[in-house]
Amino acid sequence: LWTSKNIIDSSIESVREQVGNEQVVLGLSGGVDSSVVAALLHKAIGQQLICVFVDTGLLRLNEGDQVMAMFAEHMGVNVIRVNAEQRYLDKLKGVSDPEEKRIIIGNLFVEIFDEESAKLTNAKWLAQGTIYPDVIESAGAKTGKAHLIKSHHNVGGLPKDMKLKLVEPLRELFKDEVRQIGVELGLPSDMVYRHPFPGPGLGVRILGEVKKEYADLLRLADDIFISELYKHDLYHKTSQAFAVFLPVKSVGVTGDGRRYEYVIALRAVETIDFMTARWAQLPYDFLGHVSNRIINEISGISRVTYDISGKPPATIEWE
Numbered sequence: 528l529w530t531s532k533n534i535i536d537s538s539i540e541s542v543r544e545q546v547g548n549e550q551v552v553l554g555l556s557g558g559v560d561s562s563v564v565a566a567l568l569h570k571a572i573g574q575q576l577i578c579v580f581v582d583t584g585l586l587r588l589n590e591g592d593q594v595m596a597m598f599a600e601h602m603g604v605n606v607i608r609v610n611a612e613q614r615y616l617d618k619l620k621g622v623s624d625p626e627e628k629r630i631i632i633g634n635l636f637v638e639i640f641d642e643e644s645a646k647l648t649n650a651k652w653l654a655q656g657t658i659y660p661d662v663i664e665s666a667g668a669k670t671g672k673a674h675l676i677k678s679h680h681n682v683g684g685l686p687k688d689m690k691l692k693l694v695e696p697l698r699e700l701f702k703d704e705v706r707q708i709g710v711e712l713g714l715p716s717d718m719v720y721r722h723p724f725p726g727p728g729l730g731v732r733i734l735g736e737v738k739k740e741y742a743d744l745l746r747l748a749d750d751i752f753i754s755e756l757y758k759h760d761l762y763h764k765t766s767q768a769f770a771v772f773l774p775v776k777s778v779g780v781t782g783d784g785r786r787y788e789y790v791i792a793l794r795a796v797e798t799i800d801f802m803t804a805r806w807a808q809l810p811y812d813f814l815g816h817v818s819n820r821i822i823n824e825i826s827g828i829s830r831v832t833y834d835i836s837g838k839p840p841a842t843i844e845w846e
C-alpha cells in the first residue's frame with residue numbers, strides 16, 4: 528500500500544541496510560529533492576549524514592540562512608555551509624553568454640563539492656536527490672539547456688579519487704510523492720511546495736554579465752513579488768514566478784528628482800510539464816501594487832515590466 532509513511536519506513540530500513548554505520552555525504556541545495564533526502568537520511572542515520580551546502584551568492588533573499596536555520600539549527604542535521612559568492616563572481620566576471628554561464632556555475636559547484644567531500648575522509652557514500660523523472664530524463668537524449676537541468680546537483684560532484692558509492696532513496700518516486708514524504712517528515716509545506724528554482728539560480732535571471740550589485744537588486748525585487756503572491760493567495764495559482772534583472776537603464780521621476788536606473792521584468796507562468804507554458808493572467812491591480820512597491824522601495828530600479836510571452840515561442844527563463 529502506498530502511503531507516505533510506508534514509503535518512509537521502508538526507505539529508512541533499506542538505507543540503514545545499505546550504508547550500515549558508514550558516513551554519507553549529500554549536496555544540499557535547498558530545493559525539494561535534496562531537502563527531502565536530507566530529512567529522510569537524517570531520520571535513518573542521524574549524524575552519519577553530512578550535508579554540504581554551497582552558497583553560490585546566486586540564491587534568493589536570505590535563502591542561505593533559511594537553509595541553515597531549518598536543517599542545521601532546527602533539525603540538528605550536520606551541514607557544512609560553504610560561502611562561495613566571491614568565487615562565483617570572480618569566475619563569472621566578463622561572461623555574458625547564457626550557456627557559458629551555466630557551464631561555469633555547474634563546474635564550480637562540482638569543484639567546490641569535490642573539495643569539501645575530499646575533506647570528509649570517512650565518507651563512503653554519496654546521497655543524491657535523483658527522482659524517477661530524472662532517471663527517465665537522463666536515459667533519453669536531451670539537447671540545449673534541458674540536458675543541463677540538475678546536472679550539477681544530481682549527477683556531478685562525484686569525487687574522482689574517493690570512489691563513493693551511491694545512495695538514491697527517491698529514485699523510484701514522482702515529484703508529488705516526494706512532496707508528500709517531505710511533509711510527512713516534517714518539512715514546512717512552504718518549502719516542499721515551492722516553485723522550481725533553476726540550478727544556476729539568479730545567474731540566468733541576470734541578463735548578461737553577473738554582478739553582485741545586480742544580484743542584490745534582483746533579490747529584493749524577487750522577494751517583493753513572491754511575498755505579494757503569497758499574501759494575495761496567488762502563489763499556488765502560478766507554476767513558477769520570479770523577477771528578472773535587465774541591465775539597461777531607463778528614466779523615471781520621483782518627487783522632484785529624475786532617476787536613471789535599471790529595469791525589472793516580472794515573469795509568472797502556468798504549466799503542467801514546463802515544456803509549454805502560458806503567461807499567468809495576474810490581476811492588473813496586483814501587478815500595479817507589486818510594481819509600485821519595487822520602484823518605491825528599491826533604489827536602483829526605475830521601471831517594472833510584465834512578461835506576456837508564452838512558451839513556445841519564448842522559454843520560461845529569460846536565458
Ligand code: XMP
Binds near residue numbers: 725726
Ligand atoms: P525554460 O526556460 O527552458 O525552463 O522554459 C523550463 C524549466 O526548467 C528550469 N530551468 C533550469 N533548471 N538548470 C535547472 O536546474 C537550468 O539550467 C535550467 N534552465 C531552466 C526553469 O526554471 C523552468 O522551471
